[in-house]
Amino acid sequence: MTRKVLLRYSRDKAEEPILASVIRQTDVPINILHADLGAKGGEILIAIDAPEDKVEKTISLFRELGIGVEEIKKAIELDKDACIECGACVSLCPTGALSLTKDYSVELVEDKCVYCEICVPSCPVRALKLRKF
Amino acid sequence: MVEIVRERGEIEAAKEVDVVTTGTFGAMCSSGAWLNFGHSDPPIKMQRVWLNDVEAYTGVAAVDAYIGAAQLSETRGLEYGGGHVIEDIVRGKEIEVRATAYGTDCYPRREIETTITKDDLNQAVLCNPRNAYQKYDAATNSGDETIYTYMGTLLPNFGNVTFSGSGVLSPLNNDPNYETIGVGTRIFIGGTQGYIFWEGTQHAPTKGFGTIMTVGDLKKMNPRYVRGATIEKYGVSLYLGIGIPIPILNERIAKTAGVGDENITTNILDYGVPRRDRPIVRKVTYAELKSGKVEINGAETPVSPLSSIKRAREIATVLKEWIERGEFLLSQPVERLPRDREFKPMKQPFAVPLVRDIMTREVVTARADSSVESAAKILAEKGFDHLPIVDEENKLVGIVTSWDIAVAVGKGKKKLSDILTSKVVTASEDEPVDSVARKLEKHKISGVPVVDSKKKLKGMLTSEDLSKLIGRRRR
Numbered sequence: 001m002t003r004k005v006l007l008r009y010s011r012d013k014a015e016e017p018i019l020a021s022v023i024r025q026t027d028v029p030i031n032i033l034h035a036d037l038g039a040k041g042g043e044i045l046i047a048i049d050a051p052e053d054k055v056e057k058t059i060s061l062f063r064e065l066g067i068g069v070e071e072i073k074k075a076i077e078l079d080k081d082a083c084i085e086c087g088a089c090v091s092l093c094p095t096g097a098l099s100l101t102k103d104y105s106v107e108l109v110e111d112k113c114v115y116c117e118i119c120v121p122s123c124p125v126r127a128l129k130l131r132k133f
Numbered sequence: 134m135v136e137i138v139r140e141r142g143e144i145e146a147a148k149e150v151d152v153v154t155t156g157t158f159g160a161m162c163s164s165g166a167w168l169n170f171g172h173s174d175p176p177i178k179m180q181r182v183w184l185n186d187v188e189a190y191t192g193v194a195a196v197d198a199y200i201g202a203a204q205l206s207e208t209r210g211l212e213y214g215g216g217h218v219i220e221d222i223v224r225g226k227e228i229e230v231r232a233t234a235y236g237t238d239c240y241p242r243r244e245i246e247t248t249i250t251k252d253d254l255n256q257a258v259l260c261n262p263r264n265a266y267q268k269y270d271a272a273t274n275s276g277d278e279t280i281y282t283y284m285g286t287l288l289p290n291f292g293n294v295t296f297s298g299s300g301v302l303s304p305l306n307n308d309p310n311y312e313t314i315g316v317g318t319r320i321f322i323g324g325t326q327g328y329i330f331w332e333g334t335q336h337a338p339t340k341g342f343g344t345i346m347t348v349g350d351l352k353k354m355n356p357r358y359v360r361g362a363t364i365e366k367y368g369v370s371l372y373l374g375i376g377i378p379i380p381i382l383n384e385r386i387a388k389t390a391g392v393g394d395e396n397i398t399t400n401i402l403d404y405g406v407p408r409r410d411r412p413i414v415r416k417v418t419y420a421e422l423k424s425g426k427v428e429i430n431g432a433e434t435p436v437s438p439l440s441s442i443k444r445a446r447e448i449a450t451v452l453k454e455w456i457e458r459g460e461f462l463l464s465q466p467v468e469r470l471p472r473d474r475e476f477k478p479m480k481q482p483f484a485v486p487l488v489r490d491i492m493t494r495e496v497v498t499a500r501a502d503s504s505v506e507s508a509a510k511i512l513a514e515k516g517f518d519h520l521p522i523v524d525e526e527n528k529l530v531g532i533v534t535s536w537d538i539a540v541a542v543g544k545g546k547k548k549l550s551d552i553l554t555s556k557v558v559t560a561s562e563d564e565p566v567d568s569v570a571r572k573l574e575k576h577k578i579s580g581v582p583v584v585d586s587k588k589k590l591k592g593m594l595t596s597e598d599l600s601k602l603i604g605r606r607r608r
């Protein structure tokens with residue numbers, strides 16, 4: 001299963017090639033979903049697609065290198081009670097994370113989400129929320 | 134119903150089926166509610182009134198107001214508007230009311246601020262000038278930037294398609310001859326029972342774009358079917374649920390109610406072109422639209438319904454249950470809706486000039502087999518910059534500019550056929566000049582030949598003609 005992890009870089013770590021060295025050491029495929037990193041530090045959201053033990057190893061490696069690590073379980077939320085199932089969001093989603101089922105219910109598959117945020121303001125009843133991190 | 138008609142035909146279907154229930158749940162901007170606040174002491178004749186900072190219309194008697202679904206909040210912009218106020222009234226929430234007045238002998242009060250809920254209002258009546266479009270055009274965008282429209286967010290380069298309406302479930306589509314739907318028809322509206330009281334504004338039944346005016350008691354409505362909405366970077370609206378029962382009185386109605394999504398067509402229009410009559414990208418059926426993907430220029434394009442198909446079905450089901458339980462009685466219309474209305478465009482004080490109004494009709498032309506030398510002479514004599522090349526039927530085959538001639542002379546080319554440009558940007562006589570001005574700018578050219586649909590040359594329009602016009606407009 002793909003697991004999503006938010007890496008927090010402090011100011012002194014911002015310049016180090018940490019991601020590259022972790023990839024080299026673990027040989028685990030890491031996909032960058034979202035990055036907000038500058039000279040003052042910042043955050044990178046990654047997806048790790050590997051078996052459980054390898055993911056754990058990767059995470060601890062980041063920690064050893066002085067990076068704050070937070071596993072993201074849910075960053076985009078669909079409020080089923082508020083949603084009117086209009087489907088306005090589905091054709092905008094670049095990855096198919098949002099889709100209409102056979103009976104025209106709206107479904108969100110979190111794993112496919114890349115947090116592009118395009119769906120959030122397009123929802124007429126504000127049923128989609130991106131968790132701030 | 135569609136299956137029964139398909140399998141056994143409309144004659145059998147008419148015998149077997151008594152009523153078909155329909156439903157739609159979509160953004161209906163042409164909605165609003167009449168509210169009566171009762172009189173304050175001392176009394177006020179409201180001149181302006183705001184509900185949660187959304188202005189309502191009070192150009193009627195002292196304490197009546199109409200809150201329109203598309204009116205924006207003065208403090209929260211597109212996040213909140215009339216549609217949200219209406220939803221909040223239905224939900225029983227407290228609404229802040231603020232009113233101002235000029236004061237009269239009988240209504241001396243000049244301002245008031247209070248909070249109300251629906252229980253404090255004498256009447257709260259949803260009263261909508263245009264609802265439940267029979268069908269609607271679908272939208273896409275050929276441009277290279279995302280645009281934000283009343284048809285939702287449209288991604289560039291035909292990135293997505295949006296549509297509205299519920300196709301086979303659409304109330305008016307099931308009775309397009311208006312045999313059972315008319316003035317006085319009892320309907321499902323916002324979760325309660327209401328009525329159709331007139332044809333809707335822009336009712337255009339001959340084109341398949343019929344609409345209805347509806348009315349219902351807001352106080353009795355259910356927020357599940359009355360929802361305020363924000364259409365990104367466009368405005369606010371109201372999502373409203375409407376359901377209409379169609380009694381199958383005869384085979385004709387059985388037949389129209391038995392038309393399936395694969396036989397209900399609409400056009401996908403290009404909203405990238407900001408004109409009233411937008412170009413048609415292709416024709417499409419509701420079956421294709423509902424499948425979630427349509428093909429545009431060979432590419433699979435994702436589709437969004439903007440009205441909820443699931444909730445439309447739910448409304449049709451609720452209505453069916455009401456009828457079965459005897460809680461909802463079908464009513465015969467007291468008057469039929471017009472079946473021959475046209476939807477006219479706006480009368481404008483002065484029309485935007487068209488190409489035919491300012492183009493040059495006396496155009497000197499040449500044939501492709503003429504010599505460069507003779508062409509050079511013509512252009513020099515007349516002081517023209519463009520020489521359209523036509524065949525024996527006066528059809529445009531290309532264009533030569535004075536610049537092309539100068540280059541050709543330098544290179545020693547003899548025949549015009551060797552130097553003409555055959556890919557020509559053209560204009561048509563009924564095109565607005567504003568659109569030609571954009572063409573000139575976009576292609577960095579100084580003139581276009583004007584042709585008819587058979588490519589016959591009708592005239593020339595140059596940037597000079599356009600600047601003369603602009604000079605005149607300014608004066």
Ligand code: SF4
Nearest residue numbers: 093113114116117119
């Ligand atoms: S944030 Fe982007 S990827 Fe995620 S669900 Fe919304 S549109 Fe899809």
Ligand code: SF4
Nearest residue numbers: 083084086087089123
């Ligand atoms: S746009 Fe919002 S209301 Fe419409 S289906 Fe998506 S989440 Fe639901």
